[in-house]
Amino acid sequence: MHALHDLNGATIAFDLDGTLVDTAPDLVGSLNAILAEESLPALPFDEVRLMVGRGARALLERGFAAAGAPLDAEHAPALVQRFIDLYLTRIADESAPFPGVVETLTDLKAAGARLVVCTNKLTHLSVALLDATGLTPFFDAVVGADSAPAAKPDGRHVAAAVAAVGGDVARAVMVGDSINDALGARNAGVPSVLVSFGYTEDPVETLGGDLVIHSFLDVPNACITLLASCPAANTGL
Numbered sequence: 228m229h230a231l232h233d234l235n236g237a238t239i240a241f242d243l244d245g246t247l248v249d250t251a252p253d254l255v256g257s258l259n260a261i262l263a264e265e266s267l268p269a270l271p272f273d274e275v276r277l278m279v280g281r282g283a284r285a286l287l288e289r290g291f292a293a294a295g296a297p298l299d300a301e302h303a304p305a306l307v308q309r310f311i312d313l314y315l316t317r318i319a320d321e322s323a324p325f326p327g328v329v330e331t332l333t334d335l336k337a338a339g340a341r342l343v344v345c346t347n348k349l350t351h352l353s354v355a356l357l358d359a360t361g362l363t364p365f366f367d368a369v370v371g372a373d374s375a376p377a378a379k380p381d382g383r384h385v386a387a388a389v390a391a392v393g394g395d396v397a398r399a400v401m402v403g404d405s406i407n408d409a410l411g412a413r414n415a416g417v418p419s420v421l422v423s424f425g426y427t428e429d430p431v432e433t434l435g436g437d438l439v440i441h442s443f444l445d446v447p448n449a450c451i452t453l454l455a456s457c458p459a460a461n462t463g464l
Contacts, residue, residue, distance in 0.1 A: 233451045235339035238394030240385060240417075241366075242403035243346035243353055244280045245425030247328055248360055251276045252321035257314040258290045261306060267294040280405060280426040282347055282372070283307050283314075311352065318352070319359035325424060327443035332365040335447060344369040345388035347378045347407065367392040379407040382414025389417070400450045409435040418453040420446060 244250045255276065259269040270293055278289045284307050291298040298306070335342060342365055346353050350371030357363040368391035372378035375387045389399045401412035404425020412419035413435065421436035422443065431439050438449045 231334060231338035231447055231451075233454070234335060234447065236341070236398065237450065237454055238341040238343065238389045238392055238399040239335060239446075239450055240343050240345040240388045240399060240401045242401075242405070242408050242425075243344055243348055243356065245404040245427075246325075246402060246408075246422055247344070247362065248322055248324050248356060250322045250356065251279050251426065253314065253317050253319065254279045254286065256317065256321070257310055258286055260313055261287065261310050262290065262294050264309075265291075265296070265306075267291070267296055270294060277426050277428045280347075281407075283310050283349075286310075311349070315352065315355060318356050322356065322360065324360055324362060325422075325443050328362070331443050331446050332362070336365055338447075340450075341392040341394050342366050343388045343392045343394070344371075345375075345379070345385055345401065345411075346370070347372045347384075350374045379411030380409075380414060382411055382416070385411045385415035385417055389415070398454060400453050402446055402450075403436075404431070406434045412436075418456070420449045420453065 241247050255272050262269060278286055287306055287310055288298045344353060344366050348371055350369055350373055353369050353371045370388040370391050375384040377383050385401055386396055389396050396415055396417050399417045401408055401417050401419040404422050405427050409419050409421060418437040420438045420440060421431050421434060423431045423439055423441045437453055440449050
């Protein structure tokens with residue numbers, strides 16, 4: 228049986244949307260509000276849920292395409308900014324941490340692990356979401372896509388997040404839900420844990436993570452297992 232003290236001094240980097248927090252309700256609501264402003268039909272939640280997690284521009288592009296009106300490149304920057312402004316007003320109206328997140332983060336902090344958020348979400352949106360959901364005190368740093376040399380799947384994002392909390396990639400784990408998390412970790416030479424309840428249109432088992440878990444409560448044991456074995460190979464991206 229693993230002991231949590233085995234994680235003392237280890238760094239655990241977490242994706243945000245679809246890993247720590249179920250943000251789909253407010254993201255989909257914000258998308259549908261933008262579509263309504265553009266006189267386009269609202270999209271069903273179940274159809275849009277798996278579109279989230281890749282950034283505002285990607286969500287708008289896919290949402291507009293699904294509504295039958297491809298996003299116009301000329302007007303895209305203004306619409307992206309409008310979406311971000313609108314999303315900030317409702318960032319946690321319906322969004323909430325997944326079951327087991329608070330308990331697990333509490334245990335990891337008590338065990339002496341360094342915790343950092345490594346997300347392709349913009350940093351200021353990430354901080355606002357963490358504040359609104361009460362998760363901010365658990366993390367020593369938040370590294371959004373705009374705070375890294377390049378966004379996941381570039382390994383420099385994961386490496387920058389680990390470095391932001393004084394960690395070492397040789398004793399770090401990435402926890403996420405998408406292929407960007409799996410590839411970003413591998414490209415940084417860090418093993419990855421993928422959760423099965425996040426936002427991916429492909430089966431999570433096919434994304435290349437080192438371990439797949441079905442409950443956030445399994446994060447500590449998964450991290451201990453991976454840190455006891457060889458880290459993922461660094462492909463140099």
